[in-house]
Each structure stands twice: as C-alpha cells, then as structure tokens.
Amino acid sequence: MHLAVFGGIYNNYLALQAAIDDAHRAGADALYCLGDMGAFGPYPDRVFAPLRDHSVICIQGNYDNSIGNDLQDCQCGYTDPRDNYFAKLSYDYTYANTSAANRRWLRDLPSEHRVEVDGLRILMCHGSPRQTNEFLWESTTSTQFLDKLANDYEADLILATHTGIHWQRELTGGRQFVNVGVLGRPENDGRTVVWYAQIRTGGDAVAGGIDIQFVPLEYDHLRLAEEMRDERLPEEFVATIETGWWTTCLEVLPSKERRRGRF
C-alpha cells in the first residue's frame, strides 16, 4: 500500500494542488490530510474543492475545530502576545472567508482516522493521539513517551502534524512515529519548499516494513505571496512564504528547532 499524507494546509491551495498532483504521479493509492485546512494563506474556500475532488480523507485539526464550531480563536496554544496577535489576524480572516457550508464540513470531520493495511495498525491524528493541539516537536519528545502512546492507542504507525516541521522516530518493535510536516508554509530552513510524506507498506515497502519518504514540494510560492498581498495579509506571513524563514509563532519552538531558524 502506498499512502500520501499531508499535514496542515493553512489555506495554501496552490501547494495542496501541487501535492495532490505529485502524489498521483508517484502512484499513491490513497490520500490523507491531518487537518488545519485554514490559517496563514489567502482565499480559505479554495482548499475544499481539491480535497473533495480527489477524495482526500481528512481529519480535524484544532483550527478546523475552531472554525467549524464558530469559536473565538484557533486554539493554537501560543503563549506570546505577539504570536497571539498574528494568530488572531489570520483566524479572523480565515473565519470571515470560509463559507457556512465549508465550516459545517470542518465541524463534522473526525478527530482521528484509523486504517489497517498490510497488517499494520495506522493511527492518524492532528497533534497527538491524546490531544489535538499538542505539539510533538522532535527535540522535546522522548522515545519512551512515543512508545507509551503507541501502546496506549494500539498503533504500529502514528501519523501527526501540527508543529510545522517533519520528523520521524523509530519505536520499539519496528513501530514508527511520523510527523508528516505541513503544506501550508515552509519549514524555517531558508528553503521555500513545503513537505508531505509518502508511506509505503507491505509489498510497496523495500523491506516489507514501513518506508517513510518525506517529499520536498515546489509550488508557485511567488503567486501565493502575491495573492497574500492582494488580500492584505501581514507582510510577516508573506516573508515566510518568500524566504522560507518563520517570522511569527516562534515562542513555542524548543531551542533546537528555534536555533535552526533565522529569527
């Protein structure tokens, strides 16, 4: 089995379309999205048609839970006032520009999705299996913690997103935890590509286990930047798309991840 798994889209419908095309070209059997369709980018309503037209199986992120249930904020878990200021700007914009029908669709998404393929129990969630908006950063998540999650939630492969940076960890018994990254914005490394994961199991995997391939995806980021300016979104957000460096939401980064960035 060959799965393509997308993380947060953050209104980046151009990257979403590029990812769907790329996954199809690579021969993926099924497409998944782990939630957070909105935030950050322009024209929130444009992500829904590609998701539906290509039968992408979606789960609900904290952003989708908020937009879908008409909540006051995105439940992003920021602590810094500056981060919350920018989070509110993009939340208010996304809420105002998401149709009632699409909000209902977001509201009704499940918070997790389980599939069993080639004898492997795969659990897809947004932040962590125990909490939608939990940040599981590579540098602040111990292996025994992930092992316990895999035990408690009876999974051989846990797939998550939410932090915005992809990573993976091998667990005991050949199990795996994978943060698939996000399509919404680049990874704070000075590159403008965004990331998703292709996962092969059974006969599609080289060693018959679980093959994880992180895919750096080029898309028309300059067009996205232009459209963000057209929509008067903050120049700080546009700079991230154009340069690959995060300019906001930095307070929640652990030191190792923060150090790799410019700001």
Add this chain to the structure above:
Amino acid sequence: MSITDIPAVELQALDELWFQVSGTLCNLQCTHCFISCSPHNDSFGYLSLDEVQRRLDESVAFGVKEYYFTGGEPFLNKELIPMLKASLAYGPATVLTNATVLKPEWLSELRAAEEGTVYSLEFRVSIDGPTAEINDPIRGERTFERAMQGVRLLVEHGFLPIITMTRTWEEADDPEILSRFRDVLHQLGYSRPRLKILPRLKIGAEAQRTHGYDAEDVVTPEMLTDYDVGQLICAHSRVITDRGVCVCPILLDSPAAQLGKTLAESTSPFPLFHGACYTCYQYGAICTNPSSHLVEQQRAADSENRIE
C-alpha cells in the same frame, strides 16, 4: 471547608519528571523564594548521579516526555554536568538556574552533549526584572549584573536561554516589563530573547517578605468544573528529592506533598489543599516551558461562540 471537600487531581500521565538536584541549597537567598533556599538551608540535600541514573531508568516505563533539573541552584551540584548528559540519552532536559555560577567549560561540554542528541537542552534563567533596581532587592546585591553575564555566556555558547521573571509588579505592567527586558537582552547581544513571567507563590520566604495565603485562597470542587486540570503541574509531573518523590517543585516543604519512595508509589491523586495550589489554578502551566504547554481543546458547547 472540610477535608472531604478538597478536590483531588489525578496524575493523567507522567509527562515531566523533575529532579531537585541541589535540594534547597543555593548560593543566593532570594527574598521571594517559595522554598526558602539559601547557602545554609539543607532541609533537602543534593541528589547523586547514581540516584538520577536510577530514576531515569525508572522513568522509562512511565513514558516520561521531558526532564527538568532544579534546586536551589542546580550548578552547585558537582555532578550536574554528567547528570544532564545522562538525561539527554533519555529525553529533553531543562535546567533552572540563577546563571551566577556558570563556567565556560561546563557550557562547552553541555553544548557538545546537546549537539550529540536529537533532544533540546533548555536553560531557564531566573532574573526578576529588566533592571538591577527591580531585581537586586529581591535576589541580592549585584545579582542582576552577574546573571546577565551568565546569560551572555549561555548565548556565546549557542544556547537560547528562557528568562523567567517572578512578577513583583502589577500584572498590567507586564507588556512594558517584557518590552524593556527584550531591549536589555538585545543590547547584551541576545538577538532572540525568550521570556516568561511567573506569578509569586506566597509561601516560604515570600510569605515573610509580603504575606501568605488567606483562608479563602483555596480551590473548591466547583472551581474545577469545566477547568482544564492539565494546567496543574500535579496532573502531569512528579519531583525526585533526596527524601523521595514529591508531588510538585513548589510544595516541597509540605509533608503531605511527599508521596512515596518510588514513582510507582507516587501516582495517587493529589488533593489541592494548599494556597499555592490556588495560584497554580489561577495562572496555570507555571512550571513548564512554552514549547510544552498543553492547552485543552475547547468543547464547542462550553465555549463562547462568535456572533454571526
């Protein structure tokens, strides 16, 4: 309120294991210290490297996510460097320090150790305001200058310390204090300062400096209705001391907070009997790093919705 009315908090998961590595021993004697640390207060003593190693092994079965090292001043413990290096083999580590006794050779060794793992080694530096005028009356003469030298040393070694301040000003002044501190740290050469403000805990030395808790400063069962209990450190942490396992780093001096000798003996629900529990309830997540805050997802039915 009778004892039966005191709500108890379940240990949801042992996410953070704390080590009281220098007990209540500190080179400073801050006038607001909630466990009255000083050069002479040995009511809690040093942990040994063997003890820390044993506890790290014990912690694996509980799925501990992160380790925190505190005191007193952790760097007074001569085995702290090997302790931190040992812990980085198990998970991320954070050390809470006053940054006045740091040595360059220690930081070089720790930086190399951090580079050798996937885990972050975080430093939380206590400085109680952006000026010596605010900080020194609390932490001691010249401590602002010495701690800022420590911050500079940390930054020179590639660390990104989180500066924590205990609020001895009006809460409304927080934005100004944060802004001033950012400027001061920029001038020092720290280009991306990380800051966290902590509430005062009115116990230990602080109860003498100002005043302790009032009888009405208690958490009632009603107050926990629709409250995210995950904000309370006792829901996801325990502390290793030289006397055994304590519920949290704040209530060390309270006999009822000593839970057992092993982690397995120390998982029972904890009653929020103390005034300090009220502060923890009010502010939430006062002990964890910003990257580890866990904020409960709102339930649509309970939350305030937008008006369409």
